[in-house]
Structure formats: structure tokens, C-alpha cells
Amino acid sequence: MLKITILAVGKIKNENFKKAFEEYLKRLSPYASLKVDELDPEPFYDNSDKEKIKEKEGKKIAKYLEKFKQSKIFILDEKGKEFNSTNFSEFLFKNELDEIVFVIAGTLGFSEEIFGYKNVIKISLSQMTFPHEFARVILAEQIYRAIAINKNKSYHY
Amino acid sequence: MLKITILAVGKIKNENFKKAFEEYLKRLSPYASLKVDELDPEPFYDNSDKEKIKEKEGKKIAKYLEKFKQSKIFILDEKGKEFNSTNFSEFLFKNELDEIVFVIAGTLGFSEEIFGYKNVIKISLSQMTFPHEFARVILAEQIYRAIAINKNKSYHY
Numbered sequence: 001m002l003k004i005t006i007l008a009v010g011k012i013k014n015e016n017f018k019k020a021f022e023e024y025l026k027r028l029s030p031y032a033s034l035k036v037d038e039l040d041p042e043p044f045y046d047n048s049d050k051e052k053i054k055e056k057e058g059k060k061i062a063k064y065l066e067k068f069k070q071s072k073i074f075i076l077d078e079k080g081k082e083f084n085s086t087n088f089s090e091f092l093f094k095n096e097l098d099e100i101v102f103v104i105a106g107t108l109g110f111s112e113e114i115f116g117y118k119n120v121i122k123i124s125l126s127q128m129t130f131p132h133e134f135a136r137v138i139l140a141e142q143i144y145r146a147i148a149i150n151k152n153k154s155y156h157y
Numbered sequence: 158m159l160k161i162t163i164l165a166v167g168k169i170k171n172e173n174f175k176k177a178f179e180e181y182l183k184r185l186s187p188y189a190s191l192k193v194d195e196l197d198p199e200p201f202y203d204n205s206d207k208e209k210i211k212e213k214e215g216k217k218i219a220k221y222l223e224k225f226k227q228s229k230i231f232i233l234d235e236k237g238k239e240f241n242s243t244n245f246s247e248f249l250f251k252n253e254l255d256e257i258v259f260v261i262a263g264t265l266g267f268s269e270e271i272f273g274y275k276n277v278i279k280i281s282l283s284q285m286t287f288p289h290e291f292a293r294v295i296l297a298e299q300i301y302r303a304i305a306i307n308k309n310k311s312y313h314y
Binding site: 014016017023078082083084088125126130134145 | 171173176177180241284291294295302
């Protein structure tokens with residue numbers, strides 16, 4: 001069974017988004033072994049040095065990703081490669097991967113360091129900026145949709 | 158105050174999306190006079206002639222839009238023009254419109270007819286296909302974000 005890990009910085013605080021995300025995880029469970037890991041965000045204030053905080057969070061992410069050297073890692077970034085849902089499904093399944101990792105940054109985004117990794121691919125859900133909690137729901141929905149397309153399963157929505 | 162109308166085919170059935178949508182409407186209320194109108198979708202079954210149903214829904218939409226001949230009408234469509242959130246804000250506010258109408262189709266999408274209207278512009282939230290209930294939440298969030306950007310208001314998310 002396909003293993004999917006979603007690594008996120010921070011928790012989903014908004015109850016509605018949290019429930020919507022959990023609903024998609026449940027719908028995904030027969031088709032993929034899905035794990036969600038949340039890293040603690042660095043606290044920051046209006047006058048904080050945000051670049052420094054991003055860097056710190058980046059180091060945490062890098063450390064977490066060490067064990068995934070053999071996997072494809074998809075980083076969610078507005079400036080990443082865009083897909084329509086059918087292409088996204090083909091893209092996820094064409095290489096018959098055993099394991100896929102998605103990474104969603106916190107409020108401040110990613111530090112540059114991570115984009116240098118060889119197995120990292122930047123993907124974009126939209127050119128628009130979404131709240132990071134919201135991006136998680138969209139990602140779960142698109143993974144579910146990608147699997148439905150791949151299995152030729154009808155998906156009423 | 159800017160008047161915004163969101164016309165949608167069908168209701169939001171999912172409780173989480175419904176609540177999230179209502180939350181954004183509430184956050185928008187100090188900045189825009191926002192109205193949501195929902196048209197009844199045509200019932201359809203697996204063996205229904207979906208083109209015919211889309212056409213029927215299209216006629217309902219067209220009838221509703223008759224009173225907006227002087228307004229800009231933005232139709233949400235995956236193949237429409239994409240924006241990042243800053244450009245979307247500029248695009249909405251550059252003409253100092255009094256009234257903006259957004260239209261979200263139902264499950265089946267739009268009939269071709271509507272795209273022929275002179276005051277209709279196709280816009281896209283993403284190349285990806287989202288559930289139409291979800292598209293409504295994203296739209297409300299992006300309108301809120303567009304206003305925050307326009308007012309130079311900090312928006313913590």
C-alpha cells in the first residue's frame with residue numbers, strides 16, 4: 001500500500017478546517033497508509049527576525065526529512081509547479097513510488113535551504129496564497145482525488 | 158461600501174465547509190456588503206443527460222444575472238485567468254467598481270452560453286478541480302485577503 005507522509009509545521013487550530021482535514025484522511029485510509037507529523041513552530045512576534053525563525057524551522061524540517069533520502073519529497077509552494085487534478089494524479093502515480101512525502105510550511109514559509117535538496121520537488125496548489133491550515137485540507141482532498149482518478153473510481157463531490 | 162454578490166448553484170452540505178464559509182462572511186461584513194444567493198440545482202442521476210441539465214442550470218443562471226448587466230461578473234472556472242493573491246486584489250479594486258458578482262457553478266460546471274456574455278470574466282482559483290462547496294470557502298477567503306491587501310491591513314493566518 002502506498003505510504004504517504006504529510007509533514008506540517010504547526011497544528012490546525014481552526015476547528016472547521018481540522019474536521020474537514022480529518023474527514024479526508026478517513027476517506028483516504030482504505031487506499032493509502034497516511035501519516036501526519038506536525039513540527040512545533042518557532043514562536044515569533046511582530047518585531048522578531050522572521051528570516052532567523054524561518055531558518056530555525058528549516059533546520060527542523062531538514063532534520064525530519066533525513067530519513068526520507070530515498071523518497072520523493074513534495075514541498076508545497078505557491079511558486080512551485082502547477083498541476084490540474086488529472087496531471088497531479090498521473091504525476092503521483094507514474095513512478096509507482098512506495099512512499100511520498102508532502103511538506104507544508106508554517107505561517108512564515110520555507111527557508112531557502114530546503115529547495116537545494118536533490119529529491120525535493122516544489123509543487124503548487126494555486127498561485128494564490130492560502131492559510132497554511134487551509135492548504136492542508138486542499139492537499140488531502142487532492143490526494144484523495146488523485147487516487148480516485150488513478151483507480152478510475154467515480155468521485156461525487 | 159462595495160457590494161459583492163456570490164451566486165452559487167446548490168447549497169453547501171458539508172457542515173465544516175459551511176461553517177468555514179460563514180466565518181469568512183462574518184469577517185468580511187465590516188468591509189463589504191455581501192450577499193449570497195443559491196439557485197436550486199437540477200436533480201440528475203448517473204444515466205441523466207448531463208449536457209441538458211447543465212443547459213437548464215445555465216438558463217437559470219442567465220436569468221438571475223439579467224439584473225447585473227452593468228456589473229462585472231466573475232465566473233469561477235479552472236480554465237479561467239489565474240491570479241496570485243496580490244494581483245487578485247489589484248484586479249478587484251483597480252476599477253473602483255460599486256458592485257462585483259461571482260458565480261460558482263454546481264457539480265456539473267457551466268453551460269457554454271454564459272461565457273459569451275460581454276461583462277463576464279472567467280477567473281480561476283487553481284488549475285486543480287475543487288469540490289464546488291470548497292471553492293466557495295476559498296473564494297470567500299481570497300475576497301477577504303484581497304480586501305486586507307487593498308487596505309494594507311495585516312492579516313494573520
